[in-house]
Amino acid sequence: MAAAQQISAVNIASPAGFLDALLVxxxxYRLYRQTVNELSALTNRDLADLGLDRSEIKRIAYQAAYENN
Incomplete structure (x- = not known):
């Protein structure tokens, strides 16, 4: 699974801040897509070994990318 990265909030008041916010x-989003792709590539048995169901993939990826700051 994709490693969660530390992505910090930035000030978007300046043009440089806007660019930084866009890059964040x-x-x-790239972390979200990478996590979805990697989990989707696993078989149902592999997912079951991890304690996951295929229907949980998007939620797990969202948590990895957006909630673990």
């Missing part, structure tokens, strides 16, 4: 959003 892009990095979080």
């Amino acid at each position: 959003k892009f990095a979080r």
